[in-house]
Amino acid sequence: MTSQSAPVEVHDHHDIKPIRKAAMWVFLGSECMFFGSMIATFLLYRNETADGPGAEIFDIPFTSASSFILLMSSLTMVLAHNAFENRDPRATRIWLLATAMLGTTFLAGQVFEFTEFVHKGLTLSTSSFGSAFYMLTGFHGAHVAIGVLMLMTMFYLSFSGRLFDDRGLNVELVGLYWHFVDIVWIVIFTVVYLLQV
Amino acid sequence: MAETAHRAHPSPSTYWVIAGILAVVTAIEIAVPSISALDPVKVPLLWALAAVKFFAVVGFFMHLRYEKKLYRTLFFFGVFGVFPLFIVVLLTFNAL
Amino acid sequence: MVLDTSKDLVPAQPTGIWSWITTVDHKRIGMMYGVTALVAFFIAGLEALFIRLQLATPNGTILSADAYNQLFTMHGLTMLLVVVMPVGAAFMNYFIPLHIGARDVAFPRANAFSYWLFLGATIMLLSSFVLGGAPDGGWFGYAPLSTQLEEFVRMDYYAIGAQLLGIASIMASANFIATVFTMRAPGMTLMRIPVFTWMAVVVSFLLIFSLPIFGVGLFQMYFDRNFGTQFFSGGGDPLLWQHLFWLFGHPEVYVLILPAMGIVSEIIPVFSRKPLFGYPFVVFSGIAIGFMGFGVWAHHMYTAGLGPVAEAGFGIATMLIAVPTGVKIFNWIGTMWGGKVRFELPMLFSIGFVSLFVIGGLSGVTHSVVPSDYQQHDSYYVVAHFHYVLFGGGVFGFVAGAYYWFPKWTGRFLDKRMGLWHFWLMLLGFNLTFAPMHILGLNGMPRRTYRYGEGLGWEFWNQVATVGSFIIGVSFLIFAWNLIKSRKNGVEAGPDPWDGRTLEWSISSPPPVHNFDEIPIVEHVDDFWHRKYATDEEGRAVRMTDVTGGTLVETDTGGDGSHEEEDMHMPSPSYYPLVAATGITTVGYGLIYAPGAGWVVAGIGTLITMWGVFGWSLEPVTRDEHHD
Numbered sequence: 001m002t003s004q005s006a007p008v009e010v011h012d013h014h015d016i017k018p019i020r021k022a023a024m025w026v027f028l029g030s031e032c033m034f035f036g037s038m039i040a041t042f043l044l045y046r047n048e049t050a051d052g053p054g055a056e057i058f059d060i061p062f063t064s065a066s067s068f069i070l071l072m073s074s075l076t077m078v079l080a081h082n083a084f085e086n087r088d089p090r091a092t093r094i095w096l097l098a099t100a101m102l103g104t105t106f107l108a109g110q111v112f113e114f115t116e117f118v119h120k121g122l123t124l125s126t127s128s129f130g131s132a133f134y135m136l137t138g139f140h141g142a143h144v145a146i147g148v149l150m151l152m153t154m155f156y157l158s159f160s161g162r163l164f165d166d167r168g169l170n171v172e173l174v175g176l177y178w179h180f181v182d183i184v185w186i187v188i189f190t191v192v193y194l195l196q197v
Numbered sequence: 198m199a200e201t202a203h204r205a206h207p208s209p210s211t212y213w214v215i216a217g218i219l220a221v222v223t224a225i226e227i228a229v230p231s232i233s234a235l236d237p238v239k240v241p242l243l244w245a246l247a248a249v250k251f252f253a254v255v256g257f258f259m260h261l262r263y264e265k266k267l268y269r270t271l272f273f274f275g276v277f278g279v280f281p282l283f284i285v286v287l288l289t290f291n292a293l
Numbered sequence: 294m295v296l297d298t299s300k301d302l303v304p305a306q307p308t309g310i311w312s313w314i315t316t317v318d319h320k321r322i323g324m325m326y327g328v329t330a331l332v333a334f335f336i337a338g339l340e341a342l343f344i345r346l347q348l349a350t351p352n353g354t355i356l357s358a359d360a361y362n363q364l365f366t367m368h369g370l371t372m373l374l375v376v377v378m379p380v381g382a383a384f385m386n387y388f389i390p391l392h393i394g395a396r397d398v399a400f401p402r403a404n405a406f407s408y409w410l411f412l413g414a415t416i417m418l419l420s421s422f423v424l425g426g427a428p429d430g431g432w433f434g435y436a437p438l439s440t441q442l443e444e445f446v447r448m449d450y451y452a453i454g455a456q457l458l459g460i461a462s463i464m465a466s467a468n469f470i471a472t473v474f475t476m477r478a479p480g481m482t483l484m485r486i487p488v489f490t491w492m493a494v495v496v497s498f499l500l501i502f503s504l505p506i507f508g509v510g511l512f513q514m515y516f517d518r519n520f521g522t523q524f525f526s527g528g529g530d531p532l533l534w535q536h537l538f539w540l541f542g543h544p545e546v547y548v549l550i551l552p553a554m555g556i557v558s559e560i561i562p563v564f565s566r567k568p569l570f571g572y573p574f575v576v577f578s579g580i581a582i583g584f585m586g587f588g589v590w591a592h593h594m595y596t597a598g599l600g601p602v603a604e605a606g607f608g609i610a611t612m613l614i615a616v617p618t619g620v621k622i623f624n625w626i627g628t629m630w631g632g633k634v635r636f637e638l639p640m641l642f643s644i645g646f647v648s649l650f651v652i653g654g655l656s657g658v659t660h661s662v663v664p665s666d667y668q669q670h671d672s673y674y675v676v677a678h679f680h681y682v683l684f685g686g687g688v689f690g691f692v693a694g695a696y697y698w699f700p701k702w703t704g705r706f707l708d709k710r711m712g713l714w715h716f717w718l719m720l721l722g723f724n725l726t727f728a729p730m731h732i733l734g735l736n737g738m739p740r741r742t743y744r745y746g747e748g749l750g751w752e753f754w755n756q757v758a759t760v761g762s763f764i765i766g767v768s769f770l771i772f773a774w775n776l777i778k779s780r781k782n783g784v785e786a787g788p789d790p791w792d793g794r795t796l797e798w799s800i801s802s803p804p805p806v807h808n809f810d811e812i813p814i815v816e817h818v819d820d821f822w823h824r825k826y827a828t829d830e831e832g833r834a835v836r837m838t839d840v841t842g843g844t845l846v847e848t849d850t851g852g853d854g855s856h857e858e859e860d861m862h863m864p865s866p867s868y869y870p871l872v873a874a875t876g877i878t879t880v881g882y883g884l885i886y887a888p889g890a891g892w893v894v895a896g897i898g899t900l901i902t903m904w905g906v907f908g909w910s911l912e913p914v915t916r917d918e919h920h921d
């Protein structure tokens with residue numbers, strides 16, 4: 001910025017990386033609105049339990065554990081990205097797989113949690129609280145699932161040596177998406193779980 | 198400033214440190230609701246801790262600190278835009 | 294005509310239907326948006342004519358109440374989401390890359406996907422008429438009306454159809470933003486971008502941040518209808534829908550009008566032979582409108598009883614947003630002022646735009662005043678207002694753009710005589726139709742009533758409005774005929790027929806596949822103008838003798854193989870975007886009929902989507918990158 005930052009932003013027509021990243025970031029900004037709307041809905045209905053179960057059925061130790069797992073998957077993801085930047089297919093592959101496994105564990109935890117809650121009488125249609133809770137966490141879970149799918153695709157590509165080709169999808173973009181899904185959960189964990197009990 | 202640092206990504210050791218910090222903050226978060234002395238500040242405190250984690254991941258793991266300003270602008274529109282909008286919505290419902 | 298002397302160096306224009314299906318060329322995609330939207334315009338217009346026939350006399354008998362509800366809902370929904378927005382997208386697709394000196398948009402295949410998904414959603418919405426009934430809860434689908442009557446699929450079509458249109462728009466917007474911020478030609482700084490493209494950026498931001506909110510609302514409506522959730526019923530509050538809807542809906546009205554404003558801001562300087570008066574003001578007022586557009590949504594909800602504080606706040610914010618809008622109007626007038634105004638067709642429609650938009654803007658300000666809005670709410674006064682801004686504003690602006698850029702698309706002019714008939718009939722018909730609605734509204738005629746009794750004093754003006762609407766219909770038939778005929782038989786236009794100012798006029802008409810033989814280096818706002826004209830001592834523009842419009846390209850390419858250093862990677866055609874869009878549309882149909890057999894359809898759709906998405910993300914981006 002010191003030596004008169006060039007007014008001319010010369011852009012290399014072959015380097016698609018920054019273009020992709022710009023699109024990814026603005027897409028993530030858009031996703032903030034998406035999750036923000038659902039979080040606001042949840043806050044609005046946090047007490048509308050219609051005499052059914054409310055936040056007291058949350059199992060904070062359990063959810064803390066699964067939150068921690070998702071949080072650490074961000075570490076493995078960024079290590080995968082780091083290996084990718086160093087063009088190390090083996091390390092990339094290992095960290096990708098680790099991330100996918102952590103993500104899957106989180107999803108399994110969510111399935112377990114949902115099942116528990118349904119047994120305790122909280123369903124989509126029990127109350128506005130239930131509707132808002134399941135919608136928010138469910139859409140988040142769907143995002144995680146899509147992320148796992150993308151990670152596995154990268155994992156698969158790493159075997160055929162095509163990981164570093166210039167394709168629509170690459171480890172860096174998958175990483176951005178994955179971290180985003182993680183930070184959304186950081187907010188959900190606080191707003192939906194910690195603040196309600 | 199940040200433009201010049203572009204590409205100079207942090208090293209794996211930084212990532213481990215950040216992960217450690219995230220773990221510690223999470224531990225504090227989980228502890229806060231059970232410490233009754235903190236009850237009066239519980240809500241802002243938990244929001245603040247979540248923000249620390251949020252921006253740690255965004256800044257370091259997602260490299261936003263090291264990237265072009267453009268990306269930051271694009272993303273922060275969403276992050277900071279969503280708050281005022283829904284605070285107003287919740288206020289009109291008297292739900293805050 | 295410009296000769297492509299470098300034929301063997303540059304990609305050739307492919308032909309045949311398959312080349313359209315697999316196209317990733319932003320110009321072709323723009324065309325397809327435009328044509329689809331035009332067809333939809335005629336359908337939605339026909340719906341409007343039925344409405345007007347029904348209301349021509351008291352106790353109309355042409356339509357049942359049920360049919361009326363479907364027609365006005367679909368009319369509004371189609372006009373907004375399937376006509377005006379996509380026409381905007383058509384112009385943006387075609388001109389953003391040309392305006393900034395790029396060869397294509399950032400993600401050509403995602404761009405094709407946006408179009409195909411838009412087409413799928415359009416077909417879905419229209420097919421509802423024969424598949425169990427069209428949406429009938431008004432274009433803003435208020436709960437709890439929209440969440441009741443679960444035995445009908447009508448509002449499910451609304452919930453899913455609008456959702457798919459939203460996804461398509463979000464992708465297109467991300468694409469445009471990435472394009473403008475990362476692919477500008479050297480020297481094309483942000484403050485040199487043509488105003489239309491600036492407005493396209495603002496629109497893209499509005500969409501990308503408002504559509505997800507709407508998306509959540511639509512999902513909630515859909516879940517309430519099909520899975521017994523309680524977002525807007527039971528312990529839920531229907532007012533939540535209104536918030537989510539208008540958080541999107543108000544930015545949406547700027548999404549509808551800003552592209553038209555951008556087009557007019559391109560046209561007026563060209564036909565006044567003056568630069569746009571206060572270019573930075575026009576840009577910044579557009580950005581200001583974008584920001585403020587997010588802060589006024591609740592002015593649609595005054596009568597829902599938000600309480601005095603909120604109402605006052607939103608009222609004041611709404612009045613303030615008139616300021617940047619007014620700034621633009623002064624800039625347009627200032628541009629014409631003292632210019633050598635040529636009253637060609639694009640200019641006539643632009644002037645029509647400015648005048649009618651001012652009327653619509655003024656009646657809009659009257660809504661911002663809370664007590665006055667209590668009177669006008671849900672009356673024909675509102676119908677008059679939004680047609681003045683959407684039709685008088687939006688559609689006039691787009692038609693102006695069509696007359697202006699048709700020579701660029703086809704190399705030929707639209708016929709002038711037919712164009713004049715179109716203009717005067719449209720202007721007359723428009724005012725006959727919608728001006729009386731102000732009076733009807735103030736006399737108490739509610740909107741969305743399928744019939745009215747005798748003796749209420751509404752007969753005369755309703756008849757006038759109906760006559761007017763048919764005049765509009767005739768004017769658009771002329772327009773359609775003109776488009777069809779002039780495409781092949783129009784007067785040849787050459788590359789720069791209007792003595793244009795922006796880069797699209799520096800290349801041949803229609804442009805070559807790769808747009809620019811050589812990426813231009815930009816030094817000014819209105820760069821192309823400055824290449825043609827120098828300024829003499831008194832500040833008058835003097836044409837440089839050795840340069841004529843459009844021939845720049847010729848002199849450049851006349852040279853030799855010196856362009857070889859710039860090897861052009863044009864993205865290769867792909868059918869995967871179509872596959873993916875088909876898959877998602879199929880999922881949509883499944884969801885409409887879920888639970889039950891719908892799940893099967895949705896499952897099949899998911900498989901098709903996966904095929905499309907995987908094929909797409911794994912195939913190489915450009916043809917010459919095959920190095921497996």
Ligand code: HEM
Pocket residue numbers: 338341342344345365366368369370372373377431432433676680683684687688726739740741742743762765766
């Ligand atoms: C041929 C020209 C047109 C005619 C005769 C016409 C007529 C009408 C009438 C009479 C209504 C009110 C129906 C009612 O409240 O019962 C209406 C509603 C509406 N029109 Fe138009 N219109 C025309 C063009 C347009 C255009 C170009 C647009 C937008 C770009 C548009 C957007 C709408 C919208 C959004 C509604 C509200 C629908 C609702 O209440 O949910 N119309 N139109």
Ligand SMILES: [Cu+2]
Pocket residue numbers: 542543546589590592593
């Ligand atoms: Cu509004």
